[in-house]
Each structure stands twice: as C-alpha cells, then as structure tokens.
Amino acid sequence: MRIEIFKILALLLITAAICIVLSRSNFEYALLASVIAGVIVGVMVLNNLADSFILIRDSLEEYGVNTEYFKVSIKALGIGYITNFIADTCRDSGQTSLASKAEFAGRSAIFILSVPLIIQVLKTAVGFIK
Numbered sequence: 001m002r003i004e005i006f007k008i009l010a011l012l013l014i015t016a017a018i019c020i021v022l023s024r025s026n027f028e029y030a031l032l033a034s035v036i037a038g039v040i041v042g043v044m045v046l047n048n049l050a051d052s053f054i055l056i057r058d059s060l061e062e063y064g065v066n067t068e069y070f071k072v073s074i075k076a077l078g079i080g081y082i083t084n085f086i087a088d089t090c091r092d093s094g095q096t097s098l099a100s101k102a103e104f105a106g107r108s109a110i111f112i113l114s115v116p117l118i119i120q121v122l123k124t125a126v127g128f129i130k
Contacts, residue, residue, distance in 0.1 A: 004048050008041050031093050038085055072117055076110045083109075 015037035022030035053074060060067050083106025090099035 004044060008044055011037060011041065031089075034092060035089055038089065042081070042085065069117065072113060075113055079106055079109050079113070082106070 015033055018033050019030040022033060057067055057070060060070055083102055087099040087102040087106075090096070090102055
C-alpha cells in the first residue's frame, strides 16, 4: 500500500486542481471529475485491502474463531465508507440536507446489520448469568 498511496495522493491532487479550474466555468463537470476520482480511489484502496481481509479471515478460520463477526465488521466498514463518500459528494454539490440524510441512512444500516450480533451477545451474557 505504501507505493499505491503516492499514486492515490497524486491522483487526488491532480483532480483537485482540475476541479478548481472547472468549477469556475462548469460546476457540473467539476463535480463529475470529483466523483470519478473518488470511485477510482475507492477501487484502488479496496484492491489493496482485499489481501489483508483475506489474510485476517484465513487466520480466524485457522484458529477456529467464528468469522461471522469479522464479516459483519467488514460490511459495516464498507457501509461507513460508501456513506461518507456519498455524503461528501452531496456536500460538494451544495446539498447538505441530502448529505445528512445519507449519513442517517448509513448509521441506520449499520445498526440493522449489528442487531443479530447484539442479540447473540445478549444470549451469551444471559447464558453466563444462568
């Protein structure tokens, strides 16, 4: 990831300069350039993270640890990143109200995703008490 980070930062810096120039004459193209760069960066980061996720999952399975918690945490992380990306894009386009709605939806999705884990923890705790 060390080498990739410089490519990512260079892409973002170049895109920021392009967006500054474009925003003076055509805001829509500046927003489009920003979104495209964000998607490219997201794909680059995910490609680098995939090997780490696989390594952690394999290690958990090797030691007999339930990977369900890991899967939920990765899904929650993905929801958080996507939500942040969408909310920032909404803010960049001047839609702060929509950005707030995106964040609310993301938080709600993470909560819904975690409900089965909360129930499992409660069952475990009650099992220890009995």
